[in-house]
Amino acid sequence: MDKxxxxxxxxxxxxxxxxxxxxxxxxxxxxxxxxxxYMDKLNxxxxxxxxxxxxxxxxxxxxxxxxxxxxxxxxxxxGNAPDADGAYFIVPKVF
Amino acid sequence: xxxxxxxxxxxxxxxxATREIGVQESVQASLDRIAATEGRILSLLxxxxxxxxxxxxxxxxxxxxxxCPLWGVPVVVKDVFTTKGMPSTCGSRMLESFVxxxxxxxxxxxxxxxxxxxxxxNMDEFAMGSSTENSAFQKTRNPWDLTRVPGGSSGxxxxxxxxxxxxxxxxxxxxxxxxxxxxxxxxxxxxxxYGRVSRFGLVAYGSSLxxxxxxxxxxxxxxxxxxxxxxxxxKDSTCAPEPxxxxxxxxxxxxxxxxxxxxxxxxxxxxxxxxxVREACEQALHVVRELGGETVPVSLPxxxxxxxxxxxxxxxxxxSNLARFDGVRYGLRDKTAxxxxxxxxxxxxxxxxxxxxRRILLGTYVLSAGYYDAYYKKAAQVxxxxxxxxxxxxxxxxxxxxxxxxxxxxxLGEKSSDPLQMYLTDVFTNPLNLTGLPxxxxxxxxxxxSGLPIGFQIFGRAFDEARILQAGHILEQxxxxxxxxxxxxxx
Numbered sequence: 001m002d003k004x005x006x007x008x009x010x011x012x013x014x015x016x017x018x019x020x021x022x023x024x025x026x027x028x029x030x031x032x033x034x035x036x037x038y039m040d041k042l043n044x045x046x047x048x049x050x051x052x053x054x055x056x057x058x059x060x061x062x063x064x065x066x067x068x069x070x071x072x073x074x075x076x077x078x079g080n081a082p083d084a085d086g087a088y089f090i091v092p093k094v095f
Numbered sequence: 096x097x098x099x100x101x102x103x104x105x106x107x108x109x110x111x112a113t114r115e116i117g118v119q120e121s122v123q124a125s126l127d128r129i130a131a132t133e134g135r136i137l138s139l140l141x142x143x144x145x146x147x148x149x150x151x152x153x154x155x156x157x158x159x160x161x162x163c164p165l166w167g168v169p170v171v172v173k174d175v176f177t178t179k180g181m182p183s184t185c186g187s188r189m190l191e192s193f194v195x196x197x198x199x200x201x202x203x204x205x206x207x208x209x210x211x212x213x214x215x216x217n218m219d220e221f222a223m224g225s226s227t228e229n230s231a232f233q234k235t236r237n238p239w240d241l242t243r244v245p246g247g248s249s250g251x252x253x254x255x256x257x258x259x260x261x262x263x264x265x266x267x268x269x270x271x272x273x274x275x276x277x278x279x280x281x282x283x284x285x286x287x288x289y290g291r292v293s294r295f296g297l298v299a300y301g302s303s304l305x306x307x308x309x310x311x312x313x314x315x316x317x318x319x320x321x322x323x324x325x326x327x328x329x330k331d332s333t334c335a336p337e338p339x340x341x342x343x344x345x346x347x348x349x350x351x352x353x354x355x356x357x358x359x360x361x362x363x364x365x366x367x368x369x370x371x372v373r374e375a376c377e378q379a380l381h382v383v384r385e386l387g388g389e390t391v392p393v394s395l396p397x398x399x400x401x402x403x404x405x406x407x408x409x410x411x412x413x414x415s416n417l418a419r420f421d422g423v424r425y426g427l428r429d430k431t432a433x434x435x436x437x438x439x440x441x442x443x444x445x446x447x448x449x450x451x452x453r454r455i456l457l458g459t460y461v462l463s464a465g466y467y468d469a470y471y472k473k474a475a476q477v478x479x480x481x482x483x484x485x486x487x488x489x490x491x492x493x494x495x496x497x498x499x500x501x502x503x504x505x506x507l508g509e510k511s512s513d514p515l516q517m518y519l520t521d522v523f524t525n526p527l528n529l530t531g532l533p534x535x536x537x538x539x540x541x542x543x544x545s546g547l548p549i550g551f552q553i554f555g556r557a558f559d560e561a562r563i564l565q566a567g568h569i570l571e572q573x574x575x576x577x578x579x580x581x582x583x584x585x586x
């Protein structure tokens with residue numbers, strides 16, 4: 001049984017703010033299905049009681065003073081914006 | 096200067112420091128080598144000839160700076176690092192016109208040490224791939240055989256350094272992306288311990304896995320470069336407050352491998368290994384024993400689950416990290432959209448290539464309600480099992496060793512149509528990233544069938560890069576040096 005079909009892919013794409021052509025939805029569905037079936041391999045393992053490891057960091061949270069060491073100009077920060085008016089980032093209307 | 100492109104970083108650095116060669120001469124030699132070879136291998140995305148030469152003129156006028164260990168040395172940096180005033184595209188249309196106003200911490204440290212960034216190298220888009228074929232701009236060729244891939248995702252850095260553009264380049268290793276291309280192109284490459292090197296300014300892909308490191312033509316050169324880039328950074332809280340030893344000095348502390356227990360994990364040496372890879376790597380084991388090292392059979396029984404766990408985790412992290420590309424502050428924007436959500440969707444859909452979209456979709460799926468425990472949490476639990484068994488093996492042994500990949504470099508197009516087949520090529524490199532431990536790639540010879548370089552890796556304990564480099568350096572001295580890359584030997 002397929003774990004994922006083109007309709008599921010379209011729903012996930014919407015969550016991820018992506019859109020695909022019909023043909024691509026079918027290709028992605030087939031590829032994602034293959035990959036997810038491969039990942040089912042993990043179910044061979046009993047992991048009850050195993051603490052998940054989300055990060056390999058071993059040291060505690062590093063604290064430092066919250067001080068300004070480096071400032072950038074507004075022009076530098078707006079310099080890569082697709083649209084700006086010299087003071088703000090400009091985006092299309094929200095609704 | 097004759098044969099500049101065959102010299103090591105240490106040799107070039109020493110000649111610059113004594114003014115045996117000038118900085119302009121050295122940068123020009125680098126640019127000339129790029130001009131001669133780049134048409135064949137397509138390893139670079141941007142060459143900064145004028146800026147590099149202008150900087151070289153200033154350096155020559157000032158004279159050598161004894162506090163700068165890489166003074167005047169030209170270097171290549173993977174395009175995943177931000178470089179002030181230079182494009183930093185990550186191999187993606189999304190960032191095609193992005194010119195950062197700050198340097199990544201590793202780039203800042205290289206420059207502070209006197210290095211001159213001459214070029215940015217090609218890569219799989221956002222470092223997602225194992226062949227550099229996922230670059231939005233060009234497919235890099237392997238300097239040993241132009242019909243083969245250089246590996247990935249740091250394939251541009253590997254091909255460039257193998258071609259002799261510069262004596263060292265920087266790459267990043269999220270699932271093998273320094274070690275595998277180093278192996279495919281006949282270079283030494285180091286993935287440091289997670290937390291050894293700052294990730295500030297490294298465009299994030301898998302934040303719990305990404306680590307920057309050098310690719311070079313000798314282990315001594317890796318030691319020299321690691322010295323410059325390693326150490327805590329207040330701008331990256333995952334960067335560890337660990338002291339940084341003198342790596343170059345450590346290389347002189349050992350003459351052989353006596354007293355070292357070197358584990359040989361059965362799961363990396365079983366069926367499925369190409370005959371020529373087995374021969375070259377077993378020969379390296381033989382040399383290890385001749386040098387006094389004790390090879391010990393060990394087992395890492397969860398190795399077969401590493402690819403599945405790795406890809407779930409890396410895709411989950413990628414889907415979160417790449418949410419920042421929204422067409423607002425930087426990057427590509429679709430100008431046809433008239434309202435905000437549509438602008439996000441259209442910008443992302445035309446800015447990201449197919450492999451990046453696949454990974455975002457899968458990452459979104461495994462993190463979504465109802466699937467989070469079954470995939471993401473499960474993978475993180477398996478990650479713990481894998482790290483525990485590596486650490487257990489490394490209490491019994493000082494180091495572990497394995498081939499880089501089951502085969503030498505594969506052909507362009509050979510695996511690019513089936514994403515799962517491409518993922519499976521990472522079988523010997525993914526597990527290390529899950530653990531955070533360091534690993535070295537060392538070329539151990541040419542395959543008897545393919546004539547291509549075969550890579551061998553040495554894993555070690557957390558923050559024990561010095562021992563890995565020591566062992567790699569000694570082994571390197573006892574193995575025959577590789578000839579020049581075959582597809583460029585006429586240049």
